[in-house]
Amino acid sequence: MDQMVKDFKISCTNCSLDEICLPRGLSQQEVENLSIEVKNNISVQKGEYIYRQGDEFNMIVAIKSGSAKLVSSDDQGNEHILNVLLPGELIGFEGLFQNKYSCSAIALENLSFCALPADKFDALCAKIPGIARELLKHSSETLNESQNQVMAGTSSAEEKVARFLLNLSDRLSKRGYSSVQFNITLTRQEIGEHLGLTLETVSRTLKQFQNDGFLKVQRRHIEITNLQGLLNIHSGLSE
Structure with a gap:
């Protein structure tokens, strides 16, 4: 039993968050192809950065467990908390457009996440057309949430x-x-x-x-x- 547990690995194909994370709109074959490239269960401690505002874009992140906050700093150095992030939510995809992160993601508690490396993104979009569609959906949801916050x-x-x-x-x-x-x-x-x-x-x-x-x-x-x-x-x- 211990060996079975040890050998069992969580991937996109058996993740319990598949209905709310990136694979939710992909076919089974597309999910399997995606799972090969995704780095699973990366851990950070409470207070640590997942990425920092201004850093070069290097990954799209899916929160696996725990929670984080999305923070933006203005020109005066004042921090603004944009959102609280929960398991299954994607962050970092805004870095695709300017090749750098426009805000910071900080763990509010011990946290694990999965990462889609940026250097794999173009090849994956060509191989799995549904990824771009799903990212647009997540981006739209984030925009709607920001608009609601402003309103x-x-x-x-x-x-x-x-x-x-x-x-x-x-x-x-x-x-x-x-x-x-x-x-x-x-x-x-x-x-x-x-x-x-x-x-x-x-x-x-x-x-x-x-x-x-x-x-x-x-x-x-x-x-x-x-x-x-x-x-x-x-x-x-x-x-």
């Missing part, structure tokens, strides 16, 4: 925090995790930076949601006890 800029603090929680809930649910109980790997300060709120406002809003019976909060653990209540706040239907 939420004028929302109230309650609406922003509700949207953040609901977004995590929905994405975790699609990955087979609980949609109502999860840990937030961002600190309150980082949530505030991501949403354009102060640390105090984030803490106060979470406490308000708990007092209103929408949540149970214990440090970084969240339990959503009234999903419809959060949906109403997000939709601006609350009083």
Whole structure:
């Protein structure tokens, strides 16, 4: 049994994330061809960089386990948290266009990922036409998320925090995790930076949601006890 486990290797053909990762729209043969080139289960520790803003583009990354944050630094050196990354999500493909990364990816906890090397990309696109299509889909989803974030800029603090929680809930649910109980790997300060709120406002809003019976909060653990209540706040239907 031990030898069987040792010899068993995770690849694109047997990965549990195949429905939400890059292979989701590929044929079985295309997935097998892709699996040959993908480097599996690369590990980084909490706080380490997967790649840095400005680095030469060298890989497309699929988060395998753990979570990360996508961070962009402006000309003044101020950091802006663009997104929280979950298992099955792809990052780094924006580097295809300028041959360098436009933001940094940092592990929020011990994390493993798979990598499609950049020097294999052109040959793979010729061999597996579906890869380019799937990357465009992921790129479109990322653009839509960025547009939603911008549109939420004028929302109230309650609406922003509700949207953040609901977004995590929905994405975790699609990955087979609980949609109502999860840990937030961002600190309150980082949530505030991501949403354009102060640390105090984030803490106060979470406490308000708990007092209103929408949540149970214990440090970084969240339990959503009234999903419809959060949906109403997000939709601006609350009083």
